[in-house]
Amino acid sequence: MRASLRVGMLAxxxxxxxxxxxxxxxxxxGAVWGGVAASTSRPAVAAGTAAGLGWILxxxxxxxxxxxxxxxxxxxxxxxLPGWLFAVLTVGFAAALAGSAAAAVSGAxxxxxxxx
Amino acid sequence: xxxxRTIAAGVVLATLLFVGFRPVGQLPALGRLLDPxxxxxxxATTAHLPRYAEANVTGLGDSVLVLYDDRAVPxxxxxxxxDAARALGYVVARDRLFQLDLQARAPAGxxxxxxxxxxxxxxxxxxxxxLPQSAEREFAELDPESEAYRMMVAYGEGxxxxxxxxxxxxxxxxxxxxxxxxxxxxxxxxxYLLRRMGHMLAHxxxxxxxxxVAALVGEAAADALLPAVSxxxxxxxxxxxxxxxxxxxxxxxxxxxxxNPSPVVRGPRERERAHASNNWAVAPAKSATGRAxxxxxxxxxxxxxxxxxxxxxxxxxxxxxxxxxxxxxPAIIIGFNRxxxxxxxxxxxxxxxxxxxxxxxxxxxxxxxxxxxxxxxxARVEQYLGERGEVIAADTLYYTHRGxxxxxxxxxxxxxxxxxxDQGTIDAVYRATxxxxxxxxxxxxxxxxxxxxxxxxGDRAGNIAIRSLGRIPIxxxxxxxxxxxxxxxxxxxxxxxWPLERQPFGRNPTQGYVASAxxxxxxxxxxxxxxxxxWFPPWRAMRINRLLREHQSVTPRxxxxxxTDPGSARADxxxxxxxxxxxxxxxxxxDPEGLVAAAALLAEWDRRYTRENVRAxxxxxxxxxxxxxxxxxxxxxxxxxxxxxxxxxTPMESVLYRLLHxxxxxxxxxxxxAETVEDRDQILGQSLAAALRRATDQFxxxxxxxxxxxxxxHANIYHLLRLRSLSALGLPVQGGPWTLSPSxxxxxxxxxxxxxxxxxPEVTAQVIYPGGQSGNPVSPRYDDRIAKWQAGQLDSAxxxxxxxxxxxxxxxxxxxxxxxx
Numbered sequence: 001m002r003a004s005l006r007v008g009m010l011a012x013x014x015x016x017x018x019x020x021x022x023x024x025x026x027x028x029x030g031a032v033w034g035g036v037a038a039s040t041s042r043p044a045v046a047a048g049t050a051a052g053l054g055w056i057l058x059x060x061x062x063x064x065x066x067x068x069x070x071x072x073x074x075x076x077x078x079x080x081l082p083g084w085l086f087a088v089l090t091v092g093f094a095a096a097l098a099g100s101a102a103a104a105v106s107g108a109x110x111x112x113x114x115x116x
Numbered sequence: 117x118x119x120x121r122t123i124a125a126g127v128v129l130a131t132l133l134f135v136g137f138r139p140v141g142q143l144p145a146l147g148r149l150l151d152p153x154x155x156x157x158x159x160a161t162t163a164h165l166p167r168y169a170e171a172n173v174t175g176l177g178d179s180v181l182v183l184y185d186d187r188a189v190p191x192x193x194x195x196x197x198x199d200a201a202r203a204l205g206y207v208v209a210r211d212r213l214f215q216l217d218l219q220a221r222a223p224a225g226x227x228x229x230x231x232x233x234x235x236x237x238x239x240x241x242x243x244x245x246x247l248p249q250s251a252e253r254e255f256a257e258l259d260p261e262s263e264a265y266r267m268m269v270a271y272g273e274g275x276x277x278x279x280x281x282x283x284x285x286x287x288x289x290x291x292x293x294x295x296x297x298x299x300x301x302x303x304x305x306x307x308y309l310l311r312r313m314g315h316m317l318a319h320x321x322x323x324x325x326x327x328x329v330a331a332l333v334g335e336a337a338a339d340a341l342l343p344a345v346s347x348x349x350x351x352x353x354x355x356x357x358x359x360x361x362x363x364x365x366x367x368x369x370x371x372x373x374x375x376n377p378s379p380v381v382r383g384p385r386e387r388e389r390a391h392a393s394n395n396w397a398v399a400p401a402k403s404a405t406g407r408a409x410x411x412x413x414x415x416x417x418x419x420x421x422x423x424x425x426x427x428x429x430x431x432x433x434x435x436x437x438x439x440x441x442x443x444x445x446p447a448i449i450i451g452f453n454r455x456x457x458x459x460x461x462x463x464x465x466x467x468x469x470x471x472x473x474x475x476x477x478x479x480x481x482x483x484x485x486x487x488x489x490x491x492x493x494x495a496r497v498e499q500y501l502g503e504r505g506e507v508i509a510a511d512t513l514y515y516t517h518r519g520x521x522x523x524x525x526x527x528x529x530x531x532x533x534x535x536x537x538d539q540g541t542i543d544a545v546y547r548a549t550x551x552x553x554x555x556x557x558x559x560x561x562x563x564x565x566x567x568x569x570x571x572x573x574g575d576r577a578g579n580i581a582i583r584s585l586g587r588i589p590i591x592x593x594x595x596x597x598x599x600x601x602x603x604x605x606x607x608x609x610x611x612x613x614w615p616l617e618r619q620p621f622g623r624n625p626t627q628g629y630v631a632s633a634x635x636x637x638x639x640x641x642x643x644x645x646x647x648x649x650x651w652f653p654p655w656r657a658m659r660i661n662r663l664l665r666e667h668q669s670v671t672p673r674x675x676x677x678x679x680t681d682p683g684s685a686r687a688d689x690x691x692x693x694x695x696x697x698x699x700x701x702x703x704x705x706x707d708p709e710g711l712v713a714a715a716a717l718l719a720e721w722d723r724r725y726t727r728e729n730v731r732a733x734x735x736x737x738x739x740x741x742x743x744x745x746x747x748x749x750x751x752x753x754x755x756x757x758x759x760x761x762x763x764x765x766t767p768m769e770s771v772l773y774r775l776l777h778x779x780x781x782x783x784x785x786x787x788x789x790a791e792t793v794e795d796r797d798q799i800l801g802q803s804l805a806a807a808l809r810r811a812t813d814q815f816x817x818x819x820x821x822x823x824x825x826x827x828x829x830h831a832n833i834y835h836l837l838r839l840r841s842l843s844a845l846g847l848p849v850q851g852g853p854w855t856l857s858p859s860x861x862x863x864x865x866x867x868x869x870x871x872x873x874x875x876x877p878e879v880t881a882q883v884i885y886p887g888g889q890s891g892n893p894v895s896p897r898y899d900d901r902i903a904k905w906q907a908g909q910l911d912s913a914x915x916x917x918x919x920x921x922x923x924x925x926x927x928x929x930x931x932x933x934x935x936x937x
Contacts, residue, residue: 018151018152018153019153019154022147022148022151022154023136023147023148023150023151023155024136024137024147027129027132027133027136044125055152058152058153058157059152059157062152062153062157062158062160062161063160065160065161066159066160066161066162066163066164066894067160067163067894068157068160070160070163070894071156071157071159071160071163071894073841074289074841074842074893074894075156075157075159075289075292075293075841076841077839077840077841077842078293078839078841078842079143089150090150090152090157093132093136093146093150094150096128096132097129097132097133097136099125100125100126100128100129100132101125101129103121103122103125104122104125104126104129107118107119107121107122107125108122110118110122111118111119111122114118
């Protein structure tokens with residue numbers, strides 16, 4: 001329960017950071033999370049899941065203002081992707097960014113601890 | 117293990133950051149693109165216009181109210197014409213910003229700034245032709261007090277007000293894909309745009325086409341194959357003659373080909389010549405309603421979004437005009453007001469000449485010879501910028517007193533072209549929108565200079581008229597302009613302009629209607645002055661004239677049906693020749709294999725290009741085969757690895773029809789069959805039999821659905837960037853090559869706008885274009901009109917005189933523009 005709440009709060013943070021600063025805030029926040037939660041279990045999974053959820057939240061907010069499914073089909077088509085895959089790519093991109101950033105930083109911290 | 121995982125995560129992260137920040141190949145940088153808040157997803161939030169919006173616009177003298185009706189057409193209610201132009205700029209930018217930007221950059225030769233070096237050839241062509249240079253010169257010479265100048269500046273203020281209010285979330289989809297932002301709108305952009313239209317409508321290369329043909333078959337044959345007098349006369353200018361009149365005199369035979377034809381015969385492949393248009397007007401005496409009726413349907417390249425934007429502008433006591441503008445033009449181009457309606461076609465007059473120049477140094481020229489003296493060339497360095505503003509190429513272009521020099525086949529050719537000279541379009545077109553009668557409209561358009569057009573105009577008093585507009589040069593000597601002139605003498609230069617009163621004209625003719633469809637405009641029996649060569653065949657003109665002659669009491673509904681009429685004057689003329697030749701060959705026992713079956717199938721055809729028609733394809737393939745067999749003399753001998761058969765030029769089908777009247781002309785003989793001398797009937801028979809073989813191979817059994825016209829010929833409406841997912845492709849339509857709603861070639865040209873206007877006490881209009889008002893591919897207004905356009909249907913235009921006249925249920929959005937600070 002606490003883990004879910006933590007991921008939920010983190011997802012909100014990812015959504016807010018993206019809206020305010022842009023997409024590059026995702027790996028930054030992921031890295032920060034990897035640093036502060038290095039000792040917790042699976043910080044990368046938490047960061048990746050939260051980032052994906054954060055972007056899903058932003059997509060949902062956008063969907064309230066316009067036809068995101070049509071957008072997914074048209075923009076996906078430009079990249080020769082079906083609409084659903086374009087949506088998956090979007091969410092997956094955020095999740096991979098945040099997850100890899102968190103994994104890299106938390107792994108580095110653990111390695112430093114081991115070395116010291 | 118932990119270390120490995122950490123390293124792997126680092127590699128993944130680095131890769132994602134790389135593709136997030138940097139474009140890879142054709143892929144844009146994914147980070148900004150996929151950002152769900154301010155990336156491409158945000159385009160969904162602008163799919164619908166807000167029900168109510170306000171904005172400040174610098175320069176406005178008073179508030180402007182814009183009401184969008186249920187077809188997303190903005191009705192602009194302004195206190196002054198300049199405020200109306202500002203509002204128009206604002207609403208067009210709101211709906212079509214990327215198109216505005218792209219269409220300004222293309223003729224300015226600045227596409228490389230969006231697309232990099234891959235756009236260099238296009239940019240070079242525009243600059244080599246001198247289009248941006250001429251627009252900039254005209255703008256610099258404009259009187260700042262002139263109507264045109266003030267309107268262009270005001271329009272730009274409106275566009276820029278929209279751009280300045282844009283955040284990333286409001287950017288059109290294309291900017292997200294290109295990772296670019298819109299450029300600020302400059303007033304000169306309007307003139308760039310008009311140059312682009314001139315390039316599309318009035319650029320020809322008849323000189324080189326004729327050179328290629330003459331090199332292969334001799335001068336006399338070249339003159340006959342690319343004639344200054346169309347073999348079929350159905351002129352624009354109403355005349356006393358009995359039309360159509362067909363010239364069936366023999367064609368001069370081809371001369372023997374030169375043993376070593378000059379390199380000019382391998383000139384560049386000709387572009388599809390498909391821009392065309394129809395317009396006609398019916399007098400009250402011939403109209404079922406007793407009122408003048410006017411139709412217009414310009415055939416231009418079909419794009420998404422459309423080249424046109426529909427709008428209604430109301431300025432009390434000054435203007436009340438409805439119609440379509442080019443995105444980037446502050447004036448209604450085709451449309452109507454409370455009293456007058458008008459439309460244009462291209463009149464295809466020859467308004468361009470090349471002059472072979474003698475330069476002092478072909479590598480680094482500084483001077484050209486004229487009348488025995490060396491004159492300085494004007495040099496202009498053209499720099500092409502890349503996406504980051506870096507210089508990616510630079511050219512030095514040279515100008516003589518005639519215009520820009522281009523190099524072709526080792527020759528330095530200078531170009532004189534009316535499109536590069538002052539056009540006066542905006543002033544004339546703007547004033548024309550305020551005319552109250554046909555005569556007033558024609559009077560205001562006297563200042564219109566280029567590109568040369570044929571206008572049809574009607575008024576509420578029941579007058580109708582047709583007139584060619586724009587400058588047409590008079591050449592020295594025999595007056596013809598289809599040859600490259602000697603540039604070393606000023607005696608080659610144009611000596612004047614066709615006076616307006618000599619240009620094709622008709623007003624309230626006794627026939628009760630006026631019509632044009634790009635055919636030769638004046639019967640040479642009435643005026644044999646040189647206007648051009650290689651005329652569009654008169655098939656559409658013949659068809660519309662026939663329909664209008666046959667109908668004594670035309671209704672607006674019939675006008676609408678005529679627009680997509682599936683009948684074909686071309687088929688009416690050619691099919692009997694195929695069938696008669698087949699009959700004669702069969703009776704004589706000379707019929708090639710399959711001819712009897714092919715003739716039987718062709719005889720079943722009703723000569724209509726309806727969507728479900730299953731025989732039109734056979735005729736089209738037979739015509740294709742007929743041209744290949746007949747004009748084999750125009751294929752240059754293969755050279756080196758280039759063995760692909762490619763004609764140096766293809767005479768118009770009206771020339772082919774003239775040739776049909778001569779059964780044993782040397783043109784029928786196929787040079788490849790040295791042992792046989794073919795005649796007309798053999799060529800017609802072979803063509804028809806071959807067409808059946810091709811049709812069966814490609815489309816299956818004649819009894820099957822594969823022959824249905826709708827499965828073979830389509831309209832293809834491409835997005836401006838040719839992105840397939842944003843395009844509407846493979847659209848079945850009624851019509852075929854040279855029908856009133858033509859569908860030919862790649863299907864990318866067609867009726868870009870259709871209007872039928874009834875000029876009664878209250879003007880009523882039915883209109884449509886293929887596309888929609890919005891340039892946002894996600895918007896339901898992006899392509900909402902296509903289905904109706906395909907079906908040949910029209911929408912009723914709402915024309916409120918005041919905001920209160922627009923039914924509240926029809927108002928879908930309101931925009932209030934206030935004077936900005």
